[in-house]
């Protein structure tokens with residue numbers, strides 16, 4: 001018998017002994033404030049369903065209607081026979097919503113990054129990347145073949161220093177930052193970053209996955225939040241989080257978007273998004289354009305939860321958004337905290353090393369507009385109970 005795969009169980013055991021093995025929980029309900037997880041009804045503070053749109057009746061109905069008209073599958077990649085009028089309508093609606101010249105959609109935010117970064121830079125170029133950037137930015141950067149230079153998290157002075165040190169050696173420089181950092185809920189100082197990239201005339205890209213539908217007027221994103229319209233070269237976003245569906249996008253100047261249509265590899269070599277997905281995304285934009293109520297409620301919920309947690313004596317870190325980390329320090333403590341919350345019917349993830357720095361373990365609470373005040377109060381009660389029991393608060 002061959003033993004060429006024996007290394008895999010060895011690696012799996014190593015993950016388990018290092019406490020890095022993913023035990024994946026199973027949902028048997030739609031996304032929402034409440035979930036059935038591993039057979040238990042729990043209050044959900046783990047999803048990126050910021051506005052509660054994932055199971056919104058209007059979105060579900062739009063997907064159903066299009067399913068009847070256009071069927072289930074796209075049948076081809078965008079550049080051969082996969083572009084339906086629906087895809088173009090989505091891109092047009094997105095461009096209007098975001099007040100940009102042009103927009104291109106992708107199957108996911110992850111593929112949007114894999115498509116975009118190699119279109120902008122290659123072997124002769126360098127990427128200046130925030131040290132806490134998302135995995136899909138890191139992977140897209142690696143695929144591009146460009147030299148990757150990390151700058152200190154949201155540190156504009158360090159960014160400027162790196163630009164000065166590296167500008168002469170490379171053909172082009174591209175600065176990339178997350179918009180909202182999902183581990184801490186902090187916002188990139190995009191206004192100050194733009195000043196620097198503009199001063200040295202280097203390209204700027206922001207990945208606003210956690211800001212799309214959350215930041216800016218009615219959820220128009222980080223560029224709108226900082227009033228930087230027309231200044232940021234490339235704004236990547238996702239429709240898989242606040243939009244409640246699945247899909248990625250890039251918004252910006254027409255010359256950039258046209259180039260991505262020609263050269264973005266997931267656009268050229270992976271099938272188009274499905275008709276129901278696209279219809280659901282269009283419905284999400286319609287809901288966001290109709291009213292800012294959901295976005296307002298998301299922020300109200302986030303502000304309420306954070307201020308009540310602080311009153312209880314918890315440390316909510318550097319959060320500036322509805323993503324609320326509860327800083328606990330020790331990984332084991334965070335895991336035990338999360339387990340006791342779950343026993344009490346509250347589902348919130350513990351994040352430890354290496355997902356976050358050593359000694360900075362936390363519970364991450366993802367607030368949504370779907371939560372009622374009662375839901376938030378139940379969560380606060382649970383945190384108080386478990387916090388006292390584990391000696392985190394008095």
Ligand SMILES: *Cc1c(COP(=O)(O)O)cnc(C)c1O
Nearest residue numbers: 108109110134136207209238240
């Ligand atoms: C979630 C996320 C993505 C991936 O988006 P999907 O649409 O889920 O593939 C990309 N970038 C950042 C910063 C993210 O947080």
